[in-house]
Amino acid sequence: MSSDAELLILGSSAGLPTANRYPTAMAVKAGGGLYLLDCGAPVSNHLKRMGEDPRTIRAVFLTHWHPDHAHGLPMLLQDLQLTGRREPLTIYGPPGTSEKLDDLLRLFLIPREILPYTLTAVDVQPGSVFTDEHLRVAYFPTRHLAADQWQTLDATYGQRLWPLAFGLLLHVADQRILISGDIRNSDDLEPYVEGCTLVSHEFGHMVIDQIRKFAIKHKLPRLLIAHLHHRYDHADGEAEIRAAIADGYEGELLVARDLMRIAL
Numbered sequence: 513m514s515s516d517a518e519l520l521i522l523g524s525s526a527g528l529p530t531a532n533r534y535p536t537a538m539a540v541k542a543g544g545g546l547y548l549l550d551c552g553a554p555v556s557n558h559l560k561r562m563g564e565d566p567r568t569i570r571a572v573f574l575t576h577w578h579p580d581h582a583h584g585l586p587m588l589l590q591d592l593q594l595t596g597r598r599e600p601l602t603i604y605g606p607p608g609t610s611e612k613l614d615d616l617l618r619l620f621l622i623p624r625e626i627l628p629y630t631l632t633a634v635d636v637q638p639g640s641v642f643t644d645e646h647l648r649v650a651y652f653p654t655r656h657l658a659a660d661q662w663q664t665l666d667a668t669y670g671q672r673l674w675p676l677a678f679g680l681l682l683h684v685a686d687q688r689i690l691i692s693g694d695i696r697n698s699d700d701l702e703p704y705v706e707g708c709t710l711v712s713h714e715f716g717h718m719v720i721d722q723i724r725k726f727a728i729k730h731k732l733p734r735l736l737i738a739h740l741h742h743r744y745d746h747a748d749g750e751a752e753i754r755a756a757i758a759d760g761y762e763g764e765l766l767v768a769r770d771l772m773r774i775a776l
């Protein structure tokens with residue numbers, strides 16, 4: 513199960529940055545290019561620390577627009593401006609992404625005319641939205657927010673936010689990789705987990721035992737715990753997670769850390 517492809521962890525915390533972890537961002541490296549999955553970390557800084565060039569990003573895929581998944585976007589766009597990117601860049605995200613990108617460019621005083629590259633956004637629906645010779649990405653909806661949180665958002669912003677959050681199903685290097693996005697329950701992943709060689713499961717909104725049971729039930733060959741709750745950002749946090757998952761789980765367990773590389 514080895515290839516040249518890698519999964520890079522650029523940020524590994526959930527909603528609260530910690531002393532050791534920035535919020536969520538990952539990148540698939542395949543075919544000499546990068547495919548960014550969320551942008552909640554200082555993506556440019558971390559890519560450069562890992563010896564990678566942000567200009568090699570081929571596309572950006574956002575699971576949703578909460579700050580811990582998207583706040584690094586304006587800085588990335590400015591980096592690509594100042595480093596003279598020429599290739600067009602497309603940002604894929606849930607419905608409303610095009611409008612939000614326009615809002616963001618206005619907010620950060622970045623008229624499209626000053627960018628040396630063409631920047632576009634695509635509002636995706638569940639299903640396949642991106643395919644090239646190295647990667648296929650399909651979006652699926654998740655139940656990220658509780659009913660009362662939905663009511664507040666709906667009352668404030670209306671239906672343009674619906675649906676708020678997605679997960680991602682990737683096909684890369686003959687592997688099927690599930691990126692959970694933000695969920696409230698592992699059940700959201702049930703329809704997509706069959707045949708997955710790696711599952712990246714968020715750990716910001718649930719108890720660890722639910723993830724353990726899910727991993728055992730589906731005999732996941734590789735489980736990546738990502739989007740870690742801040743209460744685990746201490747010296748023994750990773751050991752605690754490993755101990756909690758190990759009981760009955762026989763696959764390979766990975767606990768995300770910033771700047772980590774995972775061979776695919």
Ligand SMILES: [Zn+2]
Nearest residue numbers: 526527580694
């Ligand atoms: Zn999150």
